Amino acid sequence: MPGFEVIDEKEKKAISRIFDEGKVFFAHGFDKKRKHYHVREFEQKLKTVFSPQVADTLCVSSGTAAIKVALKALGIGRGDQVITQSFNFIATVEAIVDTGATVIFTDVDDTLNMNPKNLESLITKKTKAIIPVHMLGVPSDMITINRIGKRNKIPVIEDACEAIGAKVQGKYVGGLSEFGVFSFDFGKMITTGEGGALFSKRKSDGKNARMYHDHGHKNIPNLPRGLDRAGSIGFNYRMTEISGAFGKVQLEKFPRILRESQRRYITLEKYIKNKQIKFRHVNSGNEPNYDTFVVSIEDKKLRNKVIGLLNKAGFGTKNLPDAFNWHCAYFWEHVDKKIRNKEVTNCYNRLLKCIAIPILVSRPIIDYKNIASNINECS
Ligand SMILES: Cc1ncc(COP(=O)(O)O)c(C=O)c1O
Structure with missing residues (x-):
């Protein structure tokens, strides 16, 4: 981003x-x-x-x-x-x-x-x-x-x-x-x-x-x-x-972009401690580009509270769930009328529980620390 x-x-x-x-x-x-x-x-x-x-x-x-x-x-x-x-x-x-x-x-x-x-x-x-x-x-x-x-x-x-x-x-x-x-x-x-x-x-x-x-x-x-x-x-x-x-x-600016994104991503990883919140899996030996921090929350009520917090703090939720229908095949009946098969439906059910927190280098790190502690207080 x-x-x-x-x-x-x-x-x-x-x-x-x-x-x-x-x-x-x-x-x-x-x-x-x-x-x-x-x-x-x-x-x-x-x-x-x-x-x-x-x-x-x-x-x-x-x-x-x-x-x-x-x-x-x-x-x-x-x-x-x-x-x-x-x-x-x-x-x-x-x-x-x-x-x-x-x-x-x-x-x-x-x-x-x-x-x-x-x-x-x-x-x-x-x-x-x-x-x-x-x-x-x-x-x-x-x-x-x-x-x-x-x-x-x-x-x-x-x-x-x-x-x-x-x-x-x-x-x-x-x-x-x-x-x-x-x-x-x-x-x-x-x-x-x-x-x-x-x-x-x-x-x-x-x-x-x-x-x-x-x-x-x-x-x-x-x-x-x-x-x-x-x-x-x-x-x-x-x-x-x-x-x-x-x-x-x-x-030329990319090393700084990557470094600053990583600092914000790591802040979320370190400070979100709510046990009901699962972080997206990254395979061992692999490294993300720190563009977005994705979490999964089973409980719908908690999920909606976290979405509310992110919206209120001006982060938004990128494409999970913002713009979800542009990013999941489940919604693409204009491509194939029978699109909602087993694979696509499984993916939809998984993504439904996810929230994408955008990493913005224009936001100070303290904003990420604060949103993490607000999320921790949710239940
Ligand atoms: C996964 C993925 N593929 C392809 C594209 C298309 O790129 P562009 O917008 O440059 O056409 C995008 C853009 O958002 C994307 O996110």
Whole structure:
């Protein structure tokens, strides 16, 4: 969440510098007019920080676009099935549906992300991709999910839109599978207003993704763009130079964002002592990005009291239960009329008991200490 909270003169200067340095807002060409290729530089920086081992990092216009580009790079379309989880954001599902493929939903485990056992039982000959989603900054069980993907020869696309900075066994999410996806929309830990990035582990996938996001352009070096030939059918999911320049500044602020978020998250973890309140499970060896602190409360009366306290203190409850219907497949009858199957209903019942406490770096730590002690007093 905090990306927007730390915007200051630095982002403003970075954008106004584009005006001073040739006014080129397009990521490609205009070589003689420009001093920078901001989008390309942002891509390189993201790769260096988060996943030097991947073959390619591509910036695109949104996280939704990044998922769609990954699916298209794999050639996924009508007749194929893509498995994702019931606790999700509608964008992931929209990207799948937009390719013509069918969405299959898994249940969630104690991390509230994809349940690997359930995943395995849902794989068919038609399954062409698996999309685990690190919801609200907590990593999915990527070790098991990647193993299942490999065993069945099905590529995995990590939806890390909400989890930039989270780690699995010391490695950043987003670079752990065939593809990884980030969002830089206005609610994310790093924002460019709107924007996204796609990490491709395999060179051929990276090449396909780059072509698809830019009308099929091969972008052959030293060839004028107008003479460049299409390597595939494509679309326009390009990022603008404004977002690229903005993103570079936000990335420099990221260590502070992460550190300050962690301090607030740890305060809640330390000071909430009410035994009726269970903390969301994080698998051993994994680390969240401290974007949101999720708790589960069985007793409805207590739950409502805690929700009331959070609203009164101005924190709100992010998407649990705020905006719950945008984040749980149980509500998505517009995607599939028979959506309320066993997996989706199990997930709904679990999420119904959860509350998401947003971590805001603009709120002092004492606010988190106070809300924890108010919550402790509830019964
Ligand atoms: C899990 C998840 N996937 C995908 C997206 C889509 O990202 P964007 O808003 O950049 O299109 C989001 C955005 O909220 C998200 O939370």
